[in-house]
Amino acid sequence: MALALPLAGWAEAQLEAIRALAGTPALDGLSGVQLLGERAALNGFSIPGRRSAGGGCHLYDTIDGQVALTLARTDDRDLMPALFGDATIESDSDIVTAFATAQTNAIVTQGRQLGLAIAAIDEVPASPACRLRVTGGARPKRDRPPLVIDLSALWAGPLAGHLLGLAGAQVVKVESRNRSDRMREGDPMLFARLNQHKANVAIDLRDTEDRAALIALIRRADMVIAAARPRALAQLGIDADALVRDVPGLVWVTITGHGADGDAAHWIGFGDDCSVAGGLSAALREASGRIGFGGDACADPLTGLHAARQALAQWHKGTGAHLMLSMSAVVAEAIGWERARDAAGFTATLQRWTEAEGAPFPVVAARTTGPVAALGQDNGAWLC
Amino acid sequence: MKPGTKLKSAVCDTEVMVIRSGTGAIECGGSAMGEAKPDAVGTPAADFSAGTLMGKRYVDAAGSFELLCVKPGKGSLSVDGVALSPKDAKPLPASD
Numbered sequence: 001m002a003l004a005l006p007l008a009g010w011a012e013a014q015l016e017a018i019r020a021l022a023g024t025p026a027l028d029g030l031s032g033v034q035l036l037g038e039r040a041a042l043n044g045f046s047i048p049g050r051r052s053a054g055g056g057c058h059l060y061d062t063i064d065g066q067v068a069l070t071l072a073r074t075d076d077r078d079l080m081p082a083l084f085g086d087a088t089i090e091s092d093s094d095i096v097t098a099f100a101t102a103q104t105n106a107i108v109t110q111g112r113q114l115g116l117a118i119a120a121i122d123e124v125p126a127s128p129a130c131r132l133r134v135t136g137g138a139r140p141k142r143d144r145p146p147l148v149i150d151l152s153a154l155w156a157g158p159l160a161g162h163l164l165g166l167a168g169a170q171v172v173k174v175e176s177r178n179r180s181d182r183m184r185e186g187d188p189m190l191f192a193r194l195n196q197h198k199a200n201v202a203i204d205l206r207d208t209e210d211r212a213a214l215i216a217l218i219r220r221a222d223m224v225i226a227a228a229r230p231r232a233l234a235q236l237g238i239d240a241d242a243l244v245r246d247v248p249g250l251v252w253v254t255i256t257g258h259g260a261d262g263d264a265a266h267w268i269g270f271g272d273d274c275s276v277a278g279g280l281s282a283a284l285r286e287a288s289g290r291i292g293f294g295g296d297a298c299a300d301p302l303t304g305l306h307a308a309r310q311a312l313a314q315w316h317k318g319t320g321a322h323l324m325l326s327m328s329a330v331v332a333e334a335i336g337w338e339r340a341r342d343a344a345g346f347t348a349t350l351q352r353w354t355e356a357e358g359a360p361f362p363v364v365a366a367r368t369t370g371p372v373a374a375l376g377q378d379n380g381a382w383l384c
Numbered sequence: 385m386k387p388g389t390k391l392k393s394a395v396c397d398t399e400v401m402v403i404r405s406g407t408g409a410i411e412c413g414g415s416a417m418g419e420a421k422p423d424a425v426g427t428p429a430a431d432f433s434a435g436t437l438m439g440k441r442y443v444d445a446a447g448s449f450e451l452l453c454v455k456p457g458k459g460s461l462s463v464d465g466v467a468l469s470p471k472d473a474k475p476l477p478a479s480d
Contacts, residue, residue: 054479056477056479072477072479073474073475073476073477074475075474076474078403078404078450079403081387081388081403081404082387082388082401082402082403082404082452083388084388085386085387085388085389086386086387086388087386087387110388113390113401113452113454114401114403114452115439115452115474153476154476154477154479155479178472179473179475179476181476182475182476182477182478182479183478183479185478186477186478186479187478187479190479231438231439232439232473235437266438266439270477
């Protein structure tokens with residue numbers, strides 16, 4: 001049997017559902033496995049073990065289990081003394097040693113309070129994969145393609161926006177001038193795949209006029225994709241729930257690491273740590289006895305696919321809604337689906353995956369990239 | 385003060401996690417913070433009542449203190465009577 005990317009079956013099912021809703025030829029050439037393996041193919045990644053394919057996340061042993069921690073942002077390392085309660089923690093080996101004497105629950109709780117992307121291998125997602133938070137009114141009839149405002153950055157949200165574009169929508173990517181999507185420089189090839197054919201608007205969210213212009217743009221939109229915790233947007237004066245109640249037909253999809261139920265609303269998450277929180281590393285351990293990551297940050301592309309599917313399904317209903325997605329719960333749902341479909345086959349896929357540690361990722365079909373807009377190049381066309 | 389220590393306000397709901405700490409008394413609403421909540425909760429001083437925001441990090445001018453707000457409240461933070469200021473949100477990573 002050839003090496004397969006874990007959870008590719010569920011990814012394909014999401015894409016099938018999007019195709020059935022949209023019926024546009026632009027979606028025909030795509031496959032779920034292509035989207036899951038795209039970043040790894042572009043960057044020449046290897047099958048990960050305890051270090052994630054992209055290198056930003058590691059799995060560590062604790063006294064009573066394993067914990068994944070992403071140290072992707074420059075100042076995350078400054079938080080290591082506060083995470084472990086020890087001012088001397090600095091190097092990678094200090095971190096390994098400190099985890100080895102930590103209790104899983106205590107260290108994950110402390111890390112989440114500190115705003116770190118941390119997850120336990122044996123945790124259960126705190127929120128459902130997709131929660132309907134607020135419902136809105138019926139969308140008025142419009143003689144134009146649906147307008148999508150993509151406020152997100154990195155991978156999951158931009159992929160959702162991209163898929164909605166392939167499904168026939170006009171997509172405007174909005175970036176904050178002081179906190180832009182750094183993937184433009186960090187991974188330009190993936191950025192181009194995810195953001196091709198989108199218009200680009202750049203604003204300063206701290207500026208009153210810019211914020212008013214953004215809210216005016218959102219009020220004309222059919223769908224909004226956001227990947228900030230609701231608190232962060234609310235602190236900037238953008239209240240998604242209120243806008244959904246007020247703008248008939250507006251479909252707002254918020255992508256979060258762990259949903260918005262209770263404390264989880266404050267937790268952050270990236271693709272690899274969320275795949276651990278969703279149970280993929282526990283499934284790998286169960287199947288093979290080994291500790292490692294499944295796929296490449298797979299919570300990102302899986303959530304991008306699911307978000308596009310949910311947004312499109314809601315848009316076809318014709319009424320507004322604020323949908324809250326949880327990346328960790330999306331992974332858990334995908335695992336449950338694969339097990340229900342073919343438990344033995346899923347176990348075999350996971351076994352082959354861990355045995356292939358260090359080998360190149362499975363080859364996925366390449367696809368072409370269209371034009372990528374420069375930061376703010378379409379401000380004149382979209383802001384008034 | 386050990387990094388990772390959680391401190392509670394004596395005058396409001398604010399709770400902070402110590403990220404970094406130099407020498408000096410950490411205060412909220414003008415009153416010293418402690419690991420335990422006092423039995424009788426006071427009121428924030430007028431000069432230190434701008435409030436704290438959940439998830440915000442607060443620093444002093446010298447960069448020797450950094451506190452993370454893990455529970456917001458009505459008081460505002462200071463060290464030895466000198467107000468701390470909020471730090472900008474972390475830049476996003478270049479990839480995840």
